[in-house]
Amino acid sequence: MLEDEWLKLRFKAGSDDALRRIYEKHRDRLLTLAMGLLNDSYMAEDVLHDVFVTLAQSAEGFRLRGSLKSYLATCVANRARDRLRSRKHQPASLDAGLDVTSDLDGPDTRTITTEQSRLVSAAMEQLPYEQREAVALHLNGNLTFKQIARHQGVSISTTKGRYRYGLQKLRSTLNGKL
Amino acid sequence: MKPMKETRRMVKDMSFATGPEMDEHLWRAMDEQRHQPEDMTPRRGETRAWRILMNSKIAKLAVAAVIVVAALAVGVEQFARTKQDKTHAFSAEIQANMALDLDPKGAIPLRQTQPGDLDVTWDGEDGGTLRIMPGSSLRLCTPSKHQPEADQALLWAYSILAEMPESTTTSVSARQSRFAAILTSDGNLAVVQIGDYDENKARLQWQVEDPTPPGYGPVQVVTLTCLDPEKPSAQPCAIDFDTGQTSVIPAQALSLPPEDLLDWLQQNGIDAIARVADDSGSLVGAGLVVQDLDPGYWVMGRALNIRHSMAGIAYESRDPILYREGQFQRVHPFKTREGGIGILQMRGMDRAERTLQFRYKMVQGDSAIALDNTGQKDAELTPIHASATWLADLGKYVLLYAGGHEDRLPQSLEELRDYAKSDENYRWMVHDVEYLGAGLTCADPFSTVVAYDRALLASGKGTNVLFLDSRIEFVEAERLATLGLPAVTEK
Numbered sequence: 001m002l003e004d005e006w007l008k009l010r011f012k013a014g015s016d017d018a019l020r021r022i023y024e025k026h027r028d029r030l031l032t033l034a035m036g037l038l039n040d041s042y043m044a045e046d047v048l049h050d051v052f053v054t055l056a057q058s059a060e061g062f063r064l065r066g067s068l069k070s071y072l073a074t075c076v077a078n079r080a081r082d083r084l085r086s087r088k089h090q091p092a093s094l095d096a097g098l099d100v101t102s103d104l105d106g107p108d109t110r111t112i113t114t115e116q117s118r119l120v121s122a123a124m125e126q127l128p129y130e131q132r133e134a135v136a137l138h139l140n141g142n143l144t145f146k147q148i149a150r151h152q153g154v155s156i157s158t159t160k161g162r163y164r165y166g167l168q169k170l171r172s173t174l175n176g177k178l
Numbered sequence: 179m180k181p182m183k184e185t186r187r188m189v190k191d192m193s194f195a196t197g198p199e200m201d202e203h204l205w206r207a208m209d210e211q212r213h214q215p216e217d218m219t220p221r222r223g224e225t226r227a228w229r230i231l232m233n234s235k236i237a238k239l240a241v242a243a244v245i246v247v248a249a250l251a252v253g254v255e256q257f258a259r260t261k262q263d264k265t266h267a268f269s270a271e272i273q274a275n276m277a278l279d280l281d282p283k284g285a286i287p288l289r290q291t292q293p294g295d296l297d298v299t300w301d302g303e304d305g306g307t308l309r310i311m312p313g314s315s316l317r318l319c320t321p322s323k324h325q326p327e328a329d330q331a332l333l334w335a336y337s338i339l340a341e342m343p344e345s346t347t348t349s350v351s352a353r354q355s356r357f358a359a360i361l362t363s364d365g366n367l368a369v370v371q372i373g374d375y376d377e378n379k380a381r382l383q384w385q386v387e388d389p390t391p392p393g394y395g396p397v398q399v400v401t402l403t404c405l406d407p408e409k410p411s412a413q414p415c416a417i418d419f420d421t422g423q424t425s426v427i428p429a430q431a432l433s434l435p436p437e438d439l440l441d442w443l444q445q446n447g448i449d450a451i452a453r454v455a456d457d458s459g460s461l462v463g464a465g466l467v468v469q470d471l472d473p474g475y476w477v478m479g480r481a482l483n484i485r486h487s488m489a490g491i492a493y494e495s496r497d498p499i500l501y502r503e504g505q506f507q508r509v510h511p512f513k514t515r516e517g518g519i520g521i522l523q524m525r526g527m528d529r530a531e532r533t534l535q536f537r538y539k540m541v542q543g544d545s546a547i548a549l550d551n552t553g554q555k556d557a558e559l560t561p562i563h564a565s566a567t568w569l570a571d572l573g574k575y576v577l578l579y580a581g582g583h584e585d586r587l588p589q590s591l592e593e594l595r596d597y598a599k600s601d602e603n604y605r606w607m608v609h610d611v612e613y614l615g616a617g618l619t620c621a622d623p624f625s626t627v628v629a630y631d632r633a634l635l636a637s638g639k640g641t642n643v644l645f646l647d648s649r650i651e652f653v654e655a656e657r658l659a660t661l662g663l664p665a666v667t668e669k
Contacts, residue, residue, distance in 0.1 A: 010599045013571060019208060027204070028195045035194045044194070049204055056208040057390065058340050066344070075343055081315035085363065112195040120192045139189045150346050171185040 004068040030076050036136035037080040039125040047079040073141035123173040131166030134159050269383040272300045280368040297362050302377030304351035317342045317361040320350045335359035335369045392481045394539040402452035404532045407432050418447040420518040449514045452534045459527035459534035460498035467491050467513040472652030473506035476523050477563040481541045488513045501527045506639050565631040565642045566650045573648035580620050587615040627661055
């Protein structure tokens with residue numbers, strides 16, 4: 001926590017080392033969160049790219065009172081939503097239906113993961129987005145329900161409900177697969 | 179069925195790590211962003227698929243056709259761009275239960291509310307309220323205290339850009355504020371002004387800009403011959419900062435009465451003339467708004483801040499910008515009649531040739547490229563800049579310390595050892611800084627001196643001073659005594 005405070009301070013002062021440390025410290029957690037939200041390694045990479053590039057360019061005016069960890073997780077969630085929204089408006093490829101599991105199949109040097117993680121990520125994709133977001137932000141992004149409720153613009157009890165329903169559905173999807 | 183706890187654990191244990199290829203790609207992108215011109219940055223929200231789609235001729239034609247037809251149908255106006263206003267400005271009437279896309283590619287009111295690329299809606303709550311699309315991840319901010327002037331709204335929006343991703347505001351009633359800053363669905367920054375409104379409709383004006391703040395254009399170094407009305411010269415003695423052109427003032431113009439000469443200068447776009455004043459070279463502005471800053475601001479003065487601070491100033495100073503022999507040259511932000519903003523600093527004077535040299539750089543909006551590295555290479559100014567930066571760090575450490583010690587400042591710099599961001603930083607503080615904060619608290623007057631750079635005093639031209647309100651000011655030698663500080667040289 002204290003390290004993050006110093007990283008924020010040093011990053012604002014223009015330190016490349018601080019930016020690199022922020023990146024190294026948070027990249028995997030944020031990539032996991034993006035995968036939980038999108039289940040698409042290319043889109044997740046795009047999200048990570050956008051979040052860190054925007055962060056890199058904002059050093060000068062960077063003012064953050066809250067936690068860096070929560071801030072980055074919220075940025076990822078916002079970008080993931082934007083990606084999903086823009087994907088809805090793009091023409092689908094005729095080949096898209098063939099890839100019913102995930103585009104992570106096959107050797108991929110860009111992300112490193114386990115088979116179980118891929119299955120969980122694919123199962124999360126089956127959830128309605130609000131539920132998926134509540135589950136991923138709470139369990140992968142470590143956001144509190146209050147923070148998630150603020151992000152989603154709903155009450156805490158609604159967020160908790162989404163989280164609970166999401167987990168229940170996830171349990172039945174994963175049942176028998178693992 | 180797996181117990182809930184087990185499902186939770188599986189999600190928590192889910193792990194994806196970036197591979198070397200992705201690391202390299204992402205770090206390179208960040209590095210480019212930090213160290214290369216800003217227009218290399220991909221626009222936010224621009225996906226590969228979107229790029230591919232928009233690159234197809236059919237899509238371009240289709241979008242263009244839709245925009246033209248719809249614009250004709252609903253009367254969307256696009257303001258003419260001016261010399262300084264390189265932004266996309268629009269106006270349209272939005273009606274209750276309509277949705278509007280603020281981005282330039284489709285600034286079209288649609289008569290149905292639907293998610294997707296649309297950004298805002300209007301409804302009758304509180305007499306008339308603008309909302310970002312329900313359920314969208316757009317971000318909306320409103321001025322917290324004072325309403326900005328119309329010409330400063332964009333600057334206000336840039337100033338709060340870093341806070342916008344954290345904003346939870348989803349609507350603004352016209353009674354509450356006439357302005358709103360919105361990060362749009364295409365990742366642009368839109369500044370919306372609500373004009374005439376009622377519960378059923380509102381007239382909106384908005385500007386859409388790249389969220390990248392403005393930067394400086396290239397540094398121009400100019401030498402002008404000082405004007406002597408008795409001996410007109412064929413060498414340029416005047417400059418138009420907006421175009422960078424220097425010019426000669428003909429003898430006929432010099433013989434005109436003062437008011438007519440001013441008209442002549444205006445008609446010829448001249449912003450400043452070099453001349454001799456008080457036995458020193460100087461630039462005299464013609465319709466030029468000029469301010470005065472510490473020498474280190476040539477490096478420290480960020481384009482956004484300069485633009486922000488100059489935008490609202492209309493007072494035309496009659497004081498010439500002087501070349502000050504043997505001193506650090508002060509920095510002068512300026513604004514021309516045409517609205518061009520830049521900063522200027524004197525470089526030297528040749529008394530024999532009666533020439534005056536200065537340098538300036540103009541603020542450029544619209545993803546301007548920060549080409550200026552001259553400041554960083556300036557041997558004379560770099561120590562001032564570095565000292566100011568590190569004193570600013572010291573100011574932060576002192577406040578952090580005070581925050582944890584009942585507003586009391588540290589007794590000595592040794593107490594700040596754990597706060598310093600590096601050993602080098604700490605060593606600099608101990609060796610170069612004279613600390614005067616012992617016994618002070620945050621309740622003392624803001625103008626109390628907390629520390630100053632002892633090493634910089636060796637130049638004999640002044641030094642950077644840290645005040646209790648964290649302000650850093652370059653204080654010239656003659657003013658140091660008024661602050662109770664020594665004038666020179668002990669290191």
